[in-house]
Amino acid sequence: MGGGDTGSKYSSVVAAFSDDSEPHLFFLDELSNYRYVATEIEQDETMTLSNWYDGSKKMSLRWGGNGTFWVDHNSQMKIDASISSGMTLLPARVGPEARTEILREYFQNDRVWFAPWLEILPYEIEMAKYPPKETSTGVWRRIKEKDHTLDPAEHIAAQRGRGHKAKKVVHKTAIEKLLGLGPPKNQNARDPHGL
Secondary structure (H helix, E strand, C coil), X not given: CEEEEECCCEEEEEEEECCCCCCCEEEEEEEECEEEECCEEEECCCCCHHHXXXXXXXXXXXXXXXXXXXEXXXXXXXXXXXXXXXXXXXXXXXXHHHHHHHHHHHXXXXXXXXXXXXXXXXXXXXXXXXXXXXXXXXXXXXXXXXXXXXXXXXXXXXXXXXXXXXXXXXXXXXXXXXXXXXXCCCCCCCCCCCC
């Protein structure tokens, strides 16, 4: 499953849910047109929106997805433009406060895992800021800064149980890739221990 942010900085994240009754969320890959140097954002001017569409779709397919990403509902122009690339951007149906709370619930219950090669998403989660007290409506709204990859992660978390369920083989393959498991490279290799 994918999530994207299509603002001035574009970023996408691919993740998978476990099949448990209390699902775990595995963040598998990320692609963005920026990086952090110290604590400041440095934009990659060589990555065009078209390059990002293509790269995001390839990233999704690599992990067993279908090139579909959830994005903010105000991304209509880019949603329309993505169609020609073969990538599908779907407008999010869950508001920012609810998305933040859903992802926080995964963290509070130790049900989030990160692939070791991720750089931007773990940094943005670590640097996310929350106000000291809730708003008048009773929500803890995250302060919106340096969150271009965190937003897609929240979009994914908000789809729990409602997204398209991947075939079990594809789903397990993505998790096996993350954990470094899977069948041995040579199935016919003889066991050196004679077992």
